[in-house]
Amino acid sequence: MSARARLARTAAPFRAATRTAQVLIVIGVLMTLGFVFVATLGPTLAPYEPTQYQVDPEEPEAGQLPRLEEPSSDHLMGTNRDGFDVFARVIGGARVAMIVVLVSTLIALLVGVPLGLLAGYRGGRLDRILVTTMDAIYTFPSLLLAIVVAFLFGELFAPGVASAASAVGIVYIPQYFRVVRNHTLSVKQEPFVEGARSLGAKERTVITRYVFFNVVQSVPVIFTLNAADAVLTLASLGFLGYGVPPPAPEWGFDIQQATQDITSGVWWTTMWPGVAIILLVTGLTLVGEGLNDVINPLLRARGLSGTKLRGAPIGGSDADASLPRGRAKAADRDADDGADPPGATTSTSPNGPHRADGPDGPATADRDSLPPTAPVHSATAGVEPVLKVRDLRVGYRTPRGPLWAVDGVDLDLAPGEALGLVGESGCGKSSLSRALLNLMPPGGLVTGQITLAARGDGPGNEEIELVDASRRQLRSIRGDRASLVFQEPMTRLDPLMRVSSHFREAIKAHRPDLSNDRVRELTETALAKMGIPRTRVDNYPHEFSGGMRQRIMLALGIVLQPQLVIADEPTTSLDVIVEAQILDILAELRRDADVGLVMVTHNLGIVAETCDRVAVMYAGKIVEMGPVEQVFNAPAHPYTQGLMASTISLETTELHSIEGSPPDLIDPPDGCRFAARCPAVMDRCTEVIPRLTRPEDTAVDDHLAACILHPGADPADPLPDERS
């Protein structure tokens, strides 16, 4: 990679940061650089030596000027009680501060980083001893520690810059140690480290080339954050008289000296060093916080950061609203694909809502040109759907403009129906499922209509439009009328709460009037349905296996008899046998209760086993939809055909794959989005957006495909109904 590309790559997260953040970082950098400049060039800038007694130039023999001269053209910041020029002392103080920060950091780095690496990599007793020691140092009040060390070093060697720097440095050793150790621990778990061993690399090589290089990236952040703190510690030491001894210029000490004169109206001796401290600390903090924001997402993208991004993941305080964290999982990454640092800027892009394209624009063809009464999206015409989705678009802000992970989806779900939503990573299925209950990360965009039908009568059960629903309305619906079951059950259960408490909390939130006995009864029944005996109801989540925890999540999801359950890859982290058990339970559940199920999965087998209807998604759009038997036996869209052919089953004798990869959704191609990979592509395919229509050779009404191989799918064609 060229140096320029490297730079561009490092700068990318900076560009992704918000405008304010960028400005603050720049200000911080300028302030810090200013200080470095002053500190380096100090002697040439200052008119006097910081320790030079000021005499009256006109009457040198009269001796020193009266001390505490007010600021004047000769002495810009005045002189202090020792008769030193304050300006010179402030500048000199900058140099002392810089030296102490650098030396102390060096000490902390040289001790903390290797120890952290060693402890993290080797583990065992050495690790435990070091961690205990460092924790002891860390919990010790840092200023007190610095004083003790400064005093000791002063006695043992000589008080001076070196002693002060060591005192400050020792305070920060535990911080470097902790960050480096924790980072090493997580990097050590990465397969590439074991991979290096399997290649025959020596331990030293593994630690340096594979571990250290990845860990060291976190050092600049700690450095800038600690540097500000170090400046304050140094000043405090000086103020208390344990720092750099006089007459060396040091801000803290100077302020302490000057406090004696404040009462006599002398302001300049305290103010200027004080301002210097504030400015430097502010500058360094701005840089540190900024770097933290910029570098952290970078580390996170590399899967190495243990630190959280700022801000709650989604929708504020809702406990069930967090996205799975960490490295993108195999199953579906589209929610992460578009996620970006909170608060990123965006503009209305050319890919804005399709409404802007006008009624005749090809982009609207798949929706607007359908006859308004066509029951095409419903499995059971005539039955009021429990969930109705119209022209749903779900997007994320990115530095390059909005990414529409779901781009114009229409769906109906009948009560008691199970709909499978399949597709590969990034097709939009997870974004769709999250948007259905409005569980979007900050910066997520949702437009269109999602209507949840009324559930009987009574307050709180009326038909509701979820896209514009308030947070309170959504909270009252989630877990009661509609619930979501995720992939990793353990991250959804509070390890410190008994299973029964999870249920009590969930039930009471929606049915505050239920008696405790009734709550208990509901809990036990729901769990028993999932095969969990009442004797285990009061256990903690960690006392259950992975499959049991997923059963608990399912039980939690259905305990209040919701109208709608959305299951997002509910069995992906489970083994095949446990998966089959859970799928059986789901199937049973649907037979007994009239719950509508949306099953999001990448596994066609799961759809075939559990669903009535299937919707195949590709690049943010539904490309084919219909009854499971129909779609599996006679797939009409080339993508569905390819997906089925590439699925490896026990009968597979020959491998198939779909060439190419999915399109960039920030700048999607014109026409059919599958065109670049489609074996049947024609010129016309890149000109029009195919609409969902019934393929001519299909036996059932509600089988639809969006491919112009089928007459009627080209928006220029008449609709099949009009043809007849």
Added chain:
Amino acid sequence: MSDPAAATTSSSSVDGGEPLLDVVDLHTHFPVRGGLLSRHKDVVRAVDGVTFDIQPGEVFGLVGESGSGKTTLGRTLLKLADPTSGSLIYQGRDIAGYDEKQMRPLRRELALVFQDPNASLNPAMTVAQGVGHPLLIHGLVDGRAQMRERVAAMLERVGLTPGERFLDIYPQDLSGGQKQRLVIARALITEPKFVVADEPVAALDMSVRARVLELMLELQRDLGLTYLFITHDLATARFLCDRIGILYLGNMVEWGDADSLFDDPQHPYTRSLLDAIPLPDPRRRDRDKNLPVGEMPDAQTPPKGCRFHPRCPVAFEPCGWEGADLLAFFERRWTVVDGDQVESELAATGSLQAADLRDDGVRFDAGNPVALSKLLEQLRTEQAHPLFDAVTGIERDGGGIAVTFGDGPEPDLQTIAGRQVACHLHGTVPRER
């Protein structure tokens, strides 16, 4: 039925060929570390007595669920985990006891491909550095220029063309499929003989999987590689592998020729695995699935006798019943019988948590010993569960009731239908420990 004469269907002892790797009674146990003050030492028996062999040029599939020990076994074969006992004969040399230094020259012949391509590449190294590093480690190239040349050639070999274009980028800039190609390139650049591929396509999308698998097969044919293919996906294993071993809780329960194993599974666990696969065919939705109950227990305290017995749908008397099975029986029963019955039975047994598990059975600190012994006798007569066939005694023990079980030996591998199978259904052959 399989044909025992086919070269790959039987172990080395039958066909006489020299195996590339001969694994005999291999154990890999890990100590479980307690807290800072804990003196208590437990072990996880991740691999617990595995015997099989890998023939040169074959693809051997190691199939198991998570917790079966398949990854540990793979790592042990490459000596990335140290075997506790047993032997590991690689081309005539027992490398089980080799230390890291003795292993180092062998490392270029043994390669590893991981499941997650995102995590198996060092993000701090460019493609050239990462893929070329093994060449430098083993001193196989003179200088950087030659290394880059070799790397570029290898990249083209795995379908990343033109190779030069990839040399100076970082792995993070590639797609999942490309990254996995990179991992394969790195594994193969030292021209190894034996490659352990641990779920190499599990993290990839369906439409990309086939391409990576095809590449792996092509390289295997062209370079004469031998693969150990570790997977939980039976369908992929069947397509890819010549022979397959099914691992359950640290034991190989069945191994042999892939096709015959799938067409006619001889071990109940193998059969369950096959039944459990969700089929992409809605017409077969209502087929009979004979699913095992529960989940794989942890390898710290494996069940007695046959390790699969608590879950086995066809388990019978000699399979190793013990006290824990009786407790699990009650727990499961109480999710299906009605509430009043649960109350009365629970009153009889007392808290199950308080029951005392012993070597020969279990003692209930019974709430009502008379009622409990009556209940147990009744369940025994009803043969409510095969475990009752193994009950040898139901006796008063102080204020409680002690239930004792007869011996249930661990099944040893026996040759059935040209395969190795460890199950009492084929005759009780106790295994020696």
